[in-house]
Structure formats: C-alpha cells, structure tokens
Amino acid sequence: MFASLRAVRACAGFAMLFIALLLPAGSAFAQQSAADFYRGKTVTILVGSPPGGGYDLYARLIAPYLAKKLDAQVIIENRAGGSGLLALNVLNSSRPDGLTLMNASAEGAIMSKLTDRPGARWDLQKLNWLARVSTEPKVWFVARNSKIHNFDDALHAPKLMWSATGPADNISDVVAVLSAATGLHSKIVNGYKGAKDMALAVANGEVDAGVLTVSSVLPMLKSGDLVPIAIIGHKRWPDLPNVPTIFELTKIAPDKTWWIDFREQVGEVQRALVAPPGVPQDRVDYLRATLREVLTDPAVIAQGNKANLPVSFLDGVALQKQIENIMQNAAGDHLPQIQQVVLHQYF
Template identity: 30%
Template structure:
C-alpha cells in the first residue's frame, strides 16, 4: 500500500499551486494569438455575415485578430464536427446556428454531441421569419389563413429553402399548432423559392425579412406575420403569430459562439464579457439591424439552456411531422 508522508503532500500541494497559477495566468493573458471563428456554411449567408460582424468587434475588444473561416458541407455538420474536435484553448470557436439543434433530429450517427462536445459562450444574434403570401391568396392575417386552410384541407401550400431547414420547420410548427393541412414544397435554396412565390407558383413561405421586405413594399407579396415572440424592428406593423392567435408560437434563427467542450470557465467568461459589451453598443445593433437581425447576448448558462430547449422542441417537431433528411 502506498503511504503519503508530509513531504509527499507538500510536493503535491506545490504542483497543484503551480498548475492553478498557470491556469489563472493563461486566462488573464488570453488571447495571445489570433482567434478563429468557424462558420459551417458558405460565405455570404446570414451565419457568415453574423460571424464577420461579431468577429470584427471581438478583435477590437480583445486586441487580437479574429479570423472567420468557412468550413461548409453536410448541412453544417463538417464545420461543427471540426470545432468539436479542436483543442479547447479558446482559439477555435464555432458560430453556431439554430440548425445545430435541428441536426440531431434529422441526421443519424452525428460525429459530435451538441450538448457534450461544446461549451456555449453567448448568443449574439436572433432573427425572425416573415410568413409572406402571394397577393392571390385571399387572406390578410393568420386567423384568416387558418380559416381558409381548414376550409380547403390540402389545397394550400408553402415553400421552403429545403427539407429540414428552419423555414420548413416553421411551416410544420404552424401546421401542428393550428391543426391545418397545407402542402410543403421544398426547394434547394432561397432564391428560386422566392422567385416562384412572387410569381404565384406557390402560396406562401417563411423567409427572412430582407428577402421579403422589397417584395412586400412593391406589393408583390404581403406579410401576414412574423415568427418570433417579438415583432421585427424591420416590420414593426406586422404582428407576431403568437399575438395573432397561436399563443406560444415561436421559431426563428439564432447565432451564438461556442467553444469546444473543456474550455476553461475563465476563457468562456472572458469571451462572454466581451460579447455582452459588444452587443450593447449602438453600432453593433445598427449593423445587424441593417442585415435583418437583432443583437442579443446571454450568459453561458442561459445559452446552454436555450440549446437544450431547442433540441427538445425540434426533436418533437421532426418526429411529429415525420421529416426525413434528403
């Protein structure tokens, strides 16, 4: 049996003290080199725009370059897996999106676990969807839409940017909560779906405010409602679906920074503190607003709880709608 003498304990205590001091020193000096924010989608989309806006401000706050790196593919799973497997030293972060919490419900055998393999830092951005309809659809509100759909089961349709995409799930949530039967028409991307909606080939769709607003202003589309709990600042006169009669309806897009699991609490808190300050600046809020997004921060614990709630919500919704990834 191994015995511990006072000398043994003194050595162990010295090692622990040195280790603790090194950890504190590392956290206090962090960052000492460039930080990468991985975007799991191609350049130019909302995730990429959000990451670059956050990255620029984070670089100014931390005094180190922040590089945005696009690692697209497999519906965001390649970039997410890359960050999950990276060193938890605070120098590789993921600009996570709501799609991160949809993937486990749609994809079997993911090579990462959204809860176990990431350390949430903070939400940075939220954005609503607009339920936009073609003018030929004889409704001007959610209540009228529900009444029309119930009188014509299976005859109305809605487009989306793809099977399993957040706008598709927004449509399924509407079907589920309103107990209506409307047909899903999936597209491979936003562009053609908007073109066909404006052309009257499809009846309606959930899409981002920047996609809808030009057509709403020109009268080629009408905005029935927005999908988040609060009205969009870009469409202040358009009600939410929840206030239009479907209490509890809430779905949208969010972005937030996550580190690989194992990142120290000191580093997570350092990054969180910087983001909270950034999000509260008028310049940051204005830049996001111009892109159709709202700035929002959170504590790491709040972000973690949000992720878990989203995972549960989308799991139930995907199962109820029997959605299968293409």
C-alpha cells in the same frame, strides 16, 4: 534566530500568495494567458450557409470588432451543406484550441438532436456556447402576385408548397409545426441553399409560401416583392408592427397551441456563437467576456440596426443553461409526435 524565523515566514507568505494567484481559472493570470494566446493568431468563424444570408451577415458584422478586441485576424468560412449539419460537424471535430468558432443556428442544432436527425454527431451540452447574437421571430410570407392573400386563403388551398433547405433546418420544422397547429395542407420542398434562395423561390412563384427570420427577409418585405401573412408567435415584431401574429389570425385549438409554444421556446436561442468541445476553460471564459464587450458595444448595435441586423445578446453561461433546459424539458411527452411531424409528415 528570531530574525531568521521572520524571514522564513515572510518567504512562505510570498510563496503562498504566488500560488494563490496562479490557481484560480478565472484569475487575472489565467485571463492574461488567454489574451496572450489569441494575440496575433487567426480565428475562423464557420457559417453553415452561403454568403449573403443572415448567419453570414451577422458573422461579418461581428468579425472586425472581435478581431480588434482579440488583436487577431478573424476570417469567415462558409461551409454550406446539410442544412447547417456540415459546418457544425466540422466545428465539433475541429482542434479544441479556441481558434475555430461558428455562428450557428442553436435552434437548428436543438431540433436536429431532438429529432435524431441522421448526421447530427455533436453533443449540445459538450459544445461551448459563447454568446447569443440575436433572436427574432419567424415571419410567414407569400409573393406579391400570390393567390394567397390571407390565412383563410391558405387554409382552403388544396396544397401549400413551402421552400426549405432540409429537414429540421430551423425553417422546415417551423412550417411543419405551423401546419400541425393550424391544419394547413402543406408540402415542404427541400434543396434550397439558404435564406436568399428560399425567399427568391417564393417571389418567383416556384413555391407558394415561405418562412424566414424577420431580418433575413425584411428588405424584400419592405420593397413589396414579398408580402407578410403572419408572425409565428405570440407577439408582434417592432420591425413589422402591422403584421398580425398567427394567434390573431386564427383560433388555434387548446390542444394544438403547444406546437407554437414549443417551437417559440426553441427559437429563443436562435443565432449563437459556439466553440468545439474541449477548449481550455480559460479561453472559453475569455471569449465569452470578449464577446460580451463586442455585442454590447453601442457601435456594433447601431451598425446592426442600420443593416437590419438587430443584436440581442445573451451571455454564454446563461445560453448554455438555456440550451440544456430546452433539451431536457421543451418537448416533454410530445417528442415522438414532434419527430414524426418534423421529419416525415409534410415531405
């Protein structure tokens, strides 16, 4: 009798242990299940700009390392259009299986939602943010033979023409914010396809000035085809140590500095990998863990630095919280003013 009772208790103990192993979403079983799911599959990384731009180059840097970690095929699909709106909307409506990702402009997505940009159908807090890939400041530049040589020249120009892809594209909004803070007489010209086209428009004299993320324009700055004027932020950037910040070039009125502070905060999340809403949590966790391994791999970092693509990783959980915080707090009471300036004033 006692032997039978001991046998029953032993069986019950084994059953409880088995159930305990199965239940937690973050358990080894769940992780193994996600790993099995990706093995041999094809993962697509969407890019909302043409080949050759910064977002495309970062995606292609990451793809082979991610493929090796997942034991899967990883392909890049460029879906340019709507200043990144098209690709992010495609991601948002894609099948929630974790096989479609995007190397997205998190800052552009935030600005589109803050300004109620038509066509921005996604909910930032329902998207699954996986990892920040990089964050850099924006640099203001002009052509080598430009009549604009410094900030004072720009300030006294009757009209300063800037290249952009569209409203709230994470370029035109930076120009608008810079102009509102400093008093530049700016006119933003939309319709360019991506970073390369915007930079060439400045170099060829189609427009007077441009703003891009440092790495997107660094080769043309080093070659001398373009000349930097200022870093749009509070700190100089290591790749351009002799280029002053906008705060070094001019005294911005105390009631105007919030423009730069606001846009700099939005820019902290910059390039980020994201999955659509509804992806099973174990796959989200697995992708986040895998991308941590990829983006902290010394080989990836070294290859990125060699190609002027610096990696500045932030894990997906922290990134998700940071985006939510920006959406809730960054604009404060200034939101109506931001919407007017970013979407209308300089077009």
